[in-house]
Amino acid sequence: xxxxxxxxxxxxxxxxxxxxxxxxxxxxxxxxxxxxxxxxxxxxxxxxxxxxxxxxxxxxxxxxxxxxxxxxxxxxxxxxxxxxxxxxxxxxxxxxxxxxxxxxxxxxxxxxxxxxxxxxxxxxxxxxxxxxxxxxxxxxxxxxxxxxxxxxxxxxxxxxxxxxxxxxxxxxxxxxxxxxxxxxxxxxxxxxxxxxxxxxxxxxxxxxxxxxxxxxxxxxxxxxxxxxxxxxxxxxxxxxxxxxxxxxxxxxxxxxxxxxxxxxxxxxxxxxxxxxxxxxxxxxxxxxxxxxxxxxxxxxxxxxxxxxxxxxxxxxxxxxxxxxxxxxxxxxxxxxxxxxxxxxxxxxxxxxxxxxxxxxxxxxxxxxxx
Amino acid sequence: xxxxxxxxxxxxxxxxxxxxxxxxxxxxxxxxxxxxxxxxxxxxxxxxxxxxxxxxxxxxxxxxxxxxxxxxxxxxxxxxxxxxxxxxxxxxxxxxxxxxxxxxxxxxxxxxxxxxxxxxxxxxxxxxxxxxxxxxxxxxxxxxxxxxxxxxxxxxxxxxxxxxxxxxxxxxxxxxxxxxxxxxxxxxxxxxxxxxxxxxxxxxxxxxxxxxxxxxxxxxxxxxxxxxxxxxxxxxxxxxxxxxxxxxxxxxxxxxxxxxxxxxxxxxxxxxxxxxxxxxxxxxxxxxxxxxxxxxxxxxxxxxxxxxxxxxxxxxxxxxxxxxxxxxxxxxxxxxxxx
Numbered sequence: 160x161x162x163x164x165x166x167x168x169x170x171x172x173x174x175x176x177x178x179x180x181x182x183x184x185x186x187x188x189x190x191x192x193x194x195x196x197x198x199x200x201x202x203x204x205x206x207x208x209x210x211x212x213x214x215x216x217x218x219x220x221x222x223x224x225x226x227x228x229x230x231x232x233x234x235x236x237x238x239x240x241x242x243x244x245x246x247x248x249x250x251x252x253x254x255x256x257x258x259x260x261x262x263x264x265x266x267x268x269x270x271x272x273x274x275x276x277x278x279x280x281x282x283x284x285x286x287x288x289x290x291x292x293x294x295x296x297x298x299x300x301x302x303x304x305x306x307x308x309x310x311x312x313x314x315x316x317x318x319x320x321x322x323x324x325x326x327x328x329x330x331x332x333x334x335x336x337x338x339x340x341x342x343x344x345x346x347x348x349x350x351x352x353x354x355x356x357x358x359x360x361x362x363x364x365x366x367x368x369x370x371x372x373x374x375x376x377x378x379x380x381x382x383x384x385x386x387x388x389x390x391x392x393x394x395x396x397x398x399x400x401x402x403x404x405x406x407x408x409x410x411x412x413x414x415x416x417x418x419x420x421x422x423x424x425x426x427x428x429x430x431x432x433x434x435x436x437x438x439x440x441x442x443x444x445x446x447x448x449x450x451x452x453x454x455x456x457x458x459x460x461x462x463x464x465x466x467x468x469x470x471x472x473x474x475x476x477x478x479x480x481x482x483x484x485x486x487x488x489x490x491x492x493x494x495x496x497x498x499x500x501x502x503x504x505x506x507x508x509x510x511x512x513x514x515x516x517x518x519x520x521x522x523x524x525x526x527x528x529x
Numbered sequence: 530x531x532x533x534x535x536x537x538x539x540x541x542x543x544x545x546x547x548x549x550x551x552x553x554x555x556x557x558x559x560x561x562x563x564x565x566x567x568x569x570x571x572x573x574x575x576x577x578x579x580x581x582x583x584x585x586x587x588x589x590x591x592x593x594x595x596x597x598x599x600x601x602x603x604x605x606x607x608x609x610x611x612x613x614x615x616x617x618x619x620x621x622x623x624x625x626x627x628x629x630x631x632x633x634x635x636x637x638x639x640x641x642x643x644x645x646x647x648x649x650x651x652x653x654x655x656x657x658x659x660x661x662x663x664x665x666x667x668x669x670x671x672x673x674x675x676x677x678x679x680x681x682x683x684x685x686x687x688x689x690x691x692x693x694x695x696x697x698x699x700x701x702x703x704x705x706x707x708x709x710x711x712x713x714x715x716x717x718x719x720x721x722x723x724x725x726x727x728x729x730x731x732x733x734x735x736x737x738x739x740x741x742x743x744x745x746x747x748x749x750x751x752x753x754x755x756x757x758x759x760x761x762x763x764x765x766x767x768x769x770x771x772x773x774x775x776x777x778x779x780x781x782x783x784x785x786x787x788x789x790x791x792x793x794x795x796x797x798x799x800x801x802x803x804x805x806x807x808x809x810x811x812x813x814x815x816x817x818x819x820x821x822x823x824x825x826x827x828x829x830x831x832x833x834x835x836x837x838x839x840x841x842x843x844x845x846x847x848x849x850x851x852x853x854x855x856x857x858x859x860x861x862x863x864x865x866x867x868x
Contacts, residue, residue, distance in 0.1 A: 229674070233674060235673075235674060235677045235678075286854055286857045286858065287857060289861070291861075293603055293673055294813065294857070294861075296603065296677055297603070297809045297812075297813055298813070298853070298857070300605075300806060300809060301806050301809055301810050301849075301850060301853065302850065304803075304806045305846060305847060305850050308846050309846075309847075312843065312846075432802060436681070436685065439678070439681060443678060487693060489697075490689045490692055490693055492685065492689050493685075493686060493689035493690065493693070495685070496682050496683075496685035496686040496689060497682075497686060499678075499682040499685070500665070500679060500682040500683065500686070503675060503678045503679055503682065504668065504679075507675070
C-alpha cells in the first residue's frame with residue numbers, strides 16, 4: 160500500500176522503534192474498541208445504547224464488505240444495499256414461512272443468503288463487469304431499484320410494503336430470560352447482541368485476512384493498474400469477480416444480522432435507495448480502502464441518525480415561527496450530502512486515511528530527530 | 530482539417546445499407562409481435578402511449594449519453610435536473626394560473642403557458658448545468674470513481690434543496706386546458722398530451738441531428754466524442770464545449786421533467802432518481818455516446834413497458850431490465866454504440 164511509509168533502511172533503530180510503537184498503538188486501539196463493544200451493555204445499560212452499538216457493528220460489516228468492492232477493487236456497485244436486503248429477507252422469510260421458529264432456520268437463512276448473493280453477484284459481474292467497469296455501476300443501480308420494487312410487489316412471498324415481523328427461536332427470543340449479571344438483565348436481547356457481535360467480528364476478521372492475502376494484493380494491483388496486472392498474467396476479471404462475490408456475500412450476512420437484531424424487515428428499511436446512500440456515506444466518511452474505516456463511518460452515521468432528530472427538535476424550538484429555519488433544520492440529509500462531497504474532494508481517503516496520513520508524516524520526523 | 534474530417538466522418542466503405550435494412554426490418558417485426566395478443570385499436574393506443582413515454586425518456590437519456598460520450602463522465606446527478614425542471618414547470622404553471630391562463634384561459638393563453646413553463650424549465654436547467662459543471666464536475670474529469678461519488682452526492686443535495694424550496698410532499702400539477710382531453714381518430718383515443726410529447730421528442734431528435742451533423746459546433750462535439758486530444762490540438766477550447774454540452778443536456782432533462790410533471794399531473798422530490806434509472810437503462814440499450822442509440826433505446830423501453838404492462842402487468846417493471854440484460858449479452862456496446 161502506497162500510504163504506508165516504508166523506511167529506506169529498515170534496520171535503522173529509530174525507525175524500527177517508532178514503527179513498533181505505531182503498531183502497538185494501533186493494536187491497543189483495536190483492543191479497546193473490541194472491549195467497548197463487548198462491555199457495551201454494561202457501560203451503557205440502556206436499550207437505546209445497545210441498539211446503537213449493535214447497528215454500528217452490523218453496518219461496520221456492511222461497509223467493510225463494500226470497501227472490499229469499492230475501495231480495494233475500485234468497482235462501484237449500487238447493489239450492495241440490495242445484497243444487504245437479500246440477507247435480511249432470507250432470515251425473515253425463512254422464519255415466516257417455516258412455521259414455529261427453530262434453531263436450524265438461522266443456519267438455513269445464512270446459507271441461503273450467502274448462496275443467493277454469490278450467484279446473483281456472479282451473474283451481475285458476468286453481464287456488466289466483463290464489458291466495462293462503469294457498466295457495473297449502471298446495471299447494479301437499475302437492478303437494485305428493481306429489487307426494491309420486487310420487495311414491495313411480490314406480496315405472496317415478501318408480504319409487500321407491510322413488511323415481515325417475526326420471532327427468533329430459543330435463547331434469542333424476546334421471551335427468554337436468564338436472570339441478571341451485575342445489574343444487566345440476561346435476556347434474548349442480550350444473547351442476540353453477543354451473537355451479532357460474534358458473527359460481525361468473524362466476518363470482519365475474515366475480510367481483513369482476505370485483503371491481506373496474496374489474492375487481496377492482486378486485487379489491489381488490478382485497481383492500481385489493470386493493464387499491468389493483465390500483462391503479469393493475472394486474469395483480472397476472475398479476481399474482480401471474486402472480490403465482488405465475497406463483498407456481496409459479506410453484505411448478505413450483515414443483512415441476516417440486521418434482520419435478526421431488528422426482527423422486522425420491509426422493502427423501505429432494507430432495500431430502498433436511502434439504505435444504499437447510507438452505506439456510501441459511511442464508506443466515504445470512514446475511508447476507502449482501509450476496512451477499519453467501516454467502523455468509524457458506521458459509528459458516525461448511526462450516531463448522527465440517532466441523535467440528529469433530537470438536535471433538530473432543539474433547533475426548531477430555538478427559532479420558532481421562522482419557516483425557512485425550520486425547513487433548513489429538517490433537512491439534515493442535505494448536510495450529509497454536502498459533507499460527503501467535501502470529503503470526496505478534500506479527504507479522498509476519509510477519516511481513517513487522514514489519520515494514517517498524519518501518523519505516517521510524524522514518523523520520519525521523529526526518526527530524523529534521533 | 531484532414532485529421533478532423535477523418536475523425537468524425539464515416540469510415541469509407543462501411544456497408545451501411547444492407548445491414549441497416551436488415552436491422553430495421555427485424556425491429557419493425559418485433560414491434561408488431563404484440564398484435565398477436567392485443568386487438569389493433571388497443572395496440573395503437575398503447576403504441577402512442579409508449580412512444581410518448583419513450584420521447585420523455587429520450588430527453589433525459591440524450592444528455593446522459595452525450596455527457597458520457599464527450600466527457601467520459603457518468604453523471605448520476607442528471608436525474609436531479611429532471612426533478613428541478615418538473616418543479617420549475619409546476620411553479621410557472623401555478624403563477625400563470627393565478628392570471629387565469631392555464632386551466633381557464635383561451636387556447637392561445639394555455640398553449641403560451643405551456644411553452645413558458647417548458648422554457649423556464651429549460652432556462653433553469655441550463656443555468657444549473659453551467660454552475661454544476663464549472664463548480665463541481667470539472668474537478669473530477671478523468672476519475673470515474675470520484676465522478677460517480679460526487680454526482681451521487683450532488684443529486685442528494687439537489688433533491689434536498691428541492692425539499693427546502695418546495696417542501697417534501699407531493700404536489701398536484703395544473704394541466705393547461707389545451708392539453709386536457711384527447712383526440713378520437715377512428716376509435717383510437719389519443720391523449721393530447723401524448724401527441725405533444727411525441728412532437729417535442731421528435732423535434733428535439735431532429736434538431737440535435739441537424740446541430741450535430743450540420744453545424745461547426747456539432748462537428749467539434751462529434752470530434753470530441755471520438756478523440757478529445759486531437760480536438761484540443763486543433764485549437765478548440767474543449768472546456769467551453771464541455772460546459773455547453775453539460776448545460777444543454779441539463780436543459781433537455783429539465784424540459785423532460787416539466788413535461789413529465791404535466792403528464793403525471795403530480796411531482797415529488799424523488800422523481801429524478803426514478804427517471805435516472807430508466808434513462809440509464811435506455812443509454813445502456815442504445816449505446817453510450819450515441820444520440821440515435823438513445824432515441825432507439827427510449828422507444829424500445831417505452832413501447833416494451835406499455836405492451837407488457839397491458840399483457841402481464843406484474844412483469845412490466847422487469848421487462849426493461851430483461852431487455853438490458855439481453856442487449857448486454859448479445860451486443861455489449863449497445864445497439865448503436867461503437868467498440
